[in-house]
Amino acid sequence: MLDTILGAHEKIPVYAEGELYRIIRLHDHTFHLYYGYYEDCERENPAIDPMPIYPDFLKNPQHTSDGFPFVTKMQDACQHYKGNKDRFSECAECEYYAHGDELLGICVCPQNRLKPTTENHLDREDLV
Numbered sequence: 001m002l003d004t005i006l007g008a009h010e011k012i013p014v015y016a017e018g019e020l021y022r023i024i025r026l027h028d029h030t031f032h033l034y035y036g037y038y039e040d041c042e043r044e045n046p047a048i049d050p051m052p053i054y055p056d057f058l059k060n061p062q063h064t065s066d067g068f069p070f071v072t073k074m075q076d077a078c079q080h081y082k083g084n085k086d087r088f089s090e091c092a093e094c095e096y097y098a099h100g101d102e103l104l105g106i107c108v109c110p111q112n113r114l115k116p117t118t119e120n121h122l123d124r125e126d127l128v
């Protein structure tokens with residue numbers, strides 16, 4: 001009875017790989033997040049259920065129309081990290097991290113911002 005009241009018998013739903021987790025609209029971008037695995041070894045481990053997969057912006061950079069790079073909270077810090085370096089080395093701990101939605105945000109570091117080369121064109125070669 002107490003278990004029922006506390007919900008101890010409720011099963012946590014397990015989502016299948018490839019199922020849509022959420023659609024996040026942030027600035028002028030739309031991100032479709034699906035359940036999956038970050039590593040093949042996770043897929044082979046029966047104790048690990050599919051999890052929401054966030055974009056890898058280090059591999060595939062994306063920017064707002066103003067030139068600010070999208071980052072995830074768990075992204076490895078870059079050379080322009082500002083904050084307590086002894087604590088963590090992820091974007092979430094950096095003073096330049098601007099929270100967006102869930103684990104997505106943007107980096108407002110002026111060094112990482114794409115510089116416009118013409119009025120409406122951003123030069124990707126200026127990426128740090």
Ligand code: SF4
Nearest residue numbers: 077078091094107109
């Ligand atoms: S400057 Fe930007 S990319 Fe670098 S650690 Fe901070 S938030 Fe992340």
